[in-house]
Amino acid sequence: MLLRVRDLTKTYPGAEGPVQVLSGIDLDLGDGETLALTGESGSGKSTLLHLIAGLEPADGGTILLAGKDVGKLGDGGRAALRRGTVGVVFQQFNLIPSLTVAGNIAFQARLAGRHDPDGAAQLAQRLGLGDHLAKYPEALSGGQQQRxxxxxxxxxxxxxxLADEPTGNLDEATAERVLDLMLELVAEAGAALMVVTHSERLASRLGRRAHLSRGRIA
Structure with missing residues (x-):
């Protein structure tokens, strides 16, 4: 099993005391599987993605990713996991403003030791970015930055x-094309895909669905 989450809990401080965001989450995901993570705003979907990626510490429970206990890794170990094992598509893009589109696309692949210039150029072309490779993020629309x-x-x-609303800034036709490409590429690589989404249309395209409600998977 690529990902195994057991009894995961997370609490944040609130104005009137601690707020329980996740309450005993259990979740499994195997290589090649695709999963839609749905739920109301504030139900903990983005938090769950951040915990799995080692971006935040959990309060309790375990996350085993590719055989490693994420909660027992130090900062360096979690960073290495994000370089080589898990990739996160953030809702706010998190592009590097000082790098061109080509530089941003190559950035994580270089860190992972997997940079393929020809493959990156083909990927950019397929995502409709071929004419924008020399531009900087500030010159792009929100939808282009998302791509x-x-x-x-x-x-x-x-x-x-792990993708947090990956088509949220795209029109419906472009969103369909981008999702098609994501599914095609993760299938080619034998990778797993977990997508946070409010879109019923997108969720229906993925192999499984997990619905978060009141901090639990319903």
Whole structure:
């Protein structure tokens, strides 16, 4: 099993005391599987992705990713996991403003030691970014920045792709094309894909669904 989550809990401080965001989450995901993570705003979907990627510490429970206990890794170990095993498509893009589109796409692949210039150029072309490679993020629309963020993760060929509303800034036709490409590329790599989404249409395209409600998977 690529990902195994057991009894995961997370609490944040609130104005009136601690707020329980995740309450005993259990989740499994194997190589090649695709999963839609749905739920109302504030149900903990993005938090769960961040915990799996080692971006935040859990309060309790375990996350085993590619045989490693994420909670027992130090900062260096979690960073290494994000370089080589897991890629995150953030809702806010998190592009590097000082790098061109081409540089942003290559960034994570270089860190992982998997940079393929020809493959990256083909990926950019397929995502409609071929004419924008020399531009900087500030010159792009929100939808174009979203596609760069997706390309950056896919170019590194991680075993697990975590995507937080990856088509939220795209029109419906472009969203369909981007999702098709994501599914095609993760299938080619034998990778797993977990997508946070509010879109019923997108969720229906993935192999499985997990619905978060009141901090639990319903």
């Amino acid at each position: 760069v963020a997706i390309a950056r993760v896919l170019a590194a060929r991680p075993r697990l792709v």
